[in-house]
Amino acid sequence: xxxxxxxxxxxxxxxxxxxxxxxxxxxxxxxxxAVLAMTDVSLTVRRDEVLAILGxxxxxxxxxxxxxxxxxxxxxxxxxxxxxxxxxxxxxxxxVFQQDSTLPWLTVAQNIRLxxxxxxxxxxxxxxxVERYASLVGLHAFLGAYPHELSGxxxxxxxxxxxxxxxxxxxxxxxPLAALDAQxxxxxxxxxxxxxxxxxxxxxxxxxxxxxxxxxxxxxxxxSARPGxxxxxxxxxxxxxxxxxxxxxxxxxxxxxGQLAADLWADLAEEVGDAxxxxxxx
Amino acid sequence: xSTTLTPKASPQAREAVIDQEAIDRVVASxxxxxxxxxxxxxxxxxxxxxxxxxxxxxxxxxRQFIPPPTEVFAGMIRGIQDGTLTAAIAHHGWVSLQRLVPxxxxxxxxxxxxxxxxxxxxxxxxGLQPLISATYPIPKIAIFPIxxxxxxxxxxxxxxxxxxxxxxxxxxxxxxxxxxSPKIYREVGTAFKLPRWVEYTKVIxxxxxxxxxxxxxxxxxxALIVLVGAEFVSSQAGxxxxxWNAWQILDINAMFGGLIVIAxxxxxxxxxxxxxxxxxxxxxQA
Numbered sequence: 001x002x003x004x005x006x007x008x009x010x011x012x013x014x015x016x017x018x019x020x021x022x023x024x025x026x027x028x029x030x031x032x033x034a035v036l037a038m039t040d041v042s043l044t045v046r047r048d049e050v051l052a053i054l055g056x057x058x059x060x061x062x063x064x065x066x067x068x069x070x071x072x073x074x075x076x077x078x079x080x081x082x083x084x085x086x087x088x089x090x091x092x093x094x095x096v097f098q099q100d101s102t103l104p105w106l107t108v109a110q111n112i113r114l115x116x117x118x119x120x121x122x123x124x125x126x127x128x129x130v131e132r133y134a135s136l137v138g139l140h141a142f143l144g145a146y147p148h149e150l151s152g153x154x155x156x157x158x159x160x161x162x163x164x165x166x167x168x169x170x171x172x173x174x175x176p177l178a179a180l181d182a183q184x185x186x187x188x189x190x191x192x193x194x195x196x197x198x199x200x201x202x203x204x205x206x207x208x209x210x211x212x213x214x215x216x217x218x219x220x221x222x223x224s225a226r227p228g229x230x231x232x233x234x235x236x237x238x239x240x241x242x243x244x245x246x247x248x249x250x251x252x253x254x255x256x257x258g259q260l261a262a263d264l265w266a267d268l269a270e271e272v273g274d275a276x277x278x279x280x281x282x
Numbered sequence: 283x284s285t286t287l288t289p290k291a292s293p294q295a296r297e298a299v300i301d302q303e304a305i306d307r308v309v310a311s312x313x314x315x316x317x318x319x320x321x322x323x324x325x326x327x328x329x330x331x332x333x334x335x336x337x338x339x340x341x342x343x344x345r346q347f348i349p350p351p352t353e354v355f356a357g358m359i360r361g362i363q364d365g366t367l368t369a370a371i372a373h374h375g376w377v378s379l380q381r382l383v384p385x386x387x388x389x390x391x392x393x394x395x396x397x398x399x400x401x402x403x404x405x406x407x408x409g410l411q412p413l414i415s416a417t418y419p420i421p422k423i424a425i426f427p428i429x430x431x432x433x434x435x436x437x438x439x440x441x442x443x444x445x446x447x448x449x450x451x452x453x454x455x456x457x458x459x460x461x462x463s464p465k466i467y468r469e470v471g472t473a474f475k476l477p478r479w480v481e482y483t484k485v486i487x488x489x490x491x492x493x494x495x496x497x498x499x500x501x502x503x504x505a506l507i508v509l510v511g512a513e514f515v516s517s518q519a520g521x522x523x524x525x526w527n528a529w530q531i532l533d534i535n536a537m538f539g540g541l542i543v544i545a546x547x548x549x550x551x552x553x554x555x556x557x558x559x560x561x562x563x564x565x566x567q568a
Contacts, residue, residue, distance in 0.1 A: 069473050070473065071469055071472055071473060091474065091475060093473075094474060095469075095473040097466060097469070097470075099466055103467060103484070103485065103488070105491070105563070105565060106484065110484075114470075114480070114484055117480045117484075118474060118475040118480075146565060166474060
């Protein structure tokens with residue numbers, strides 16, 4: 001499953017950031033029997049790539065991300081970080097959550113700075129990062145504002161800046177745009193790809209939106225319905241221009257976009273059907 | 283492509299002229315709500331007073347024990363004019379305050395320390411939760427005799443009963459506020475590997491702040507209740523003693539004077555704490 005066809009454009013050096021082997025996760029709800037959320041997931045995240053994980057709801061894609069982000073433990077299998085780029089001043093992984101995760105009692109600046117408090121940085125380095133990443137997401141003018149004074153899209157940008165400021169080896173995004181309205185989502189998609197172009201981040205991006213995955217990712221992994229398994233893997237290799245110069249609207253007009261979307265939908269459709277029938281039978 | 287970062291103002295956005303009549307209508311509807319709130323807030327208490335007046339004038343209440351409110355107010359005004367009522371209330375109020383304030387402060391501190399420890403460390407919670415659940419329902423005034431045995435009949439036992447009353451309210455509300463806070467904030471702490479101390483001070487305690495402050499307000503109300511109760515049974519001074527003594531010598535005006543002072547104190551401190559809440563947790567009003 002790992003290291004298969006079509007090395008993506010950005011992983012010229014096949015440097016590996018993270019390897020997961022045969023990972024499974026079992027949940028034990030208070031009532032009812034044990035639930036196998038995902039099973040036998042083997043996945044390699046290459047350095048500097050944007051990897052999208054696509055799947056029907058409830059397929060365990062968020063669980064996968066939570067395991068990588070240290071929010072959940074894996075039940076069996078193994079997860080290995082490559083040691084080659086372990087540096088001080090960076091987190092292994094930083095998560096952008098789907099729901100609003102800004103802390104309402106902290107200003108924008110304090111929210112971003114909070115993410116740095118586990119890192120060994122000097123005071124001026126901290127200040128510099130807060131300023132730089134706030135500017136990067138267009139919130140420099142709002143450093144002193146509180147989250148309740150901002151719109152939903154702006155709050156999500158604060159969460160993104162907070163994750164970016166920790167300069168994580170892996171930036172984990174759990175449907176970060178799902179809570180936004182359609183127009184803001186398109187604007188944010190192009191913002192995200194611009195950001196990644198500038199920061200050269202390695203990203204694992206969970207979504208259930210096929211078009212979003214194609215717009216943003218270099219490689220797309222489709223997960224099956226519960227218990228989540230990796231079902232297929234596809235590379236996005238038709239995107240014109242360098243990374244960071246994606247126009248989400250123009251991209252949709254390219255024929256390959258439609259073809260890939262159709263392929264991904266075919267992969268997903270069975271799974272969505274399975275998930276539905278599983279729900280009915282249970 | 284160049285990305286526009288704030289797509290808020292569209293290029294065609296122009297100053298739209300809002301119909302003055304529409305504005306007037308919204309203002310008028312808001313005014314009506316405010317007026318109704320004030321009228322109802324005054325009308326009901328006045329109605330209650332009127333019923334009281336009627337009941338004692340027509341002999342349903344025994345007039346020598348519960349005189350009509352007009353007589354009570356007249357008597358209180360006389361007491362204020364000749365200075366006897368004000369002097370007595372100032373003296374006894376000051377005595378009560380010297381018991382209330384230290385008891386309240388110690389109770390808040392104790393409740394915060396135990397409540398936060400129970401909220402954060404599950405071992406502390408497993409150890410203390412059953413004990414607190416078992417002792418909380420006991421009326422605090424019922425253990426006052428034990429406190430007299432331990433602390434004597436002086437101010438210390440009254441301060442102790444206030445401490446206990448405040449402690450439970452603050453401790454329980456603090457723990458609840460921490461445990462039942464939205465999970466997302468703690469997950470931010472975990473996801474960004476925050477150092478313990480930062481997680482406690484910047485995430486866990488602020489999350490619980492609305493609940494903590496609600497506990498402090500409830501604690502203050504409880505403190506007044508148990509202090510007056512304790513002063514009823516064991517004191518030669520204080521507002522509780524003053525009210526009880528006034529009742530025993532049938533000085534009804536003085537009794538109501540004491541009640542009104544306690545009620546006013548309760549209202550004012552509650553307002554003060556609410557104002558503090560607004561200042562400390564501006565996000566909860568948004």
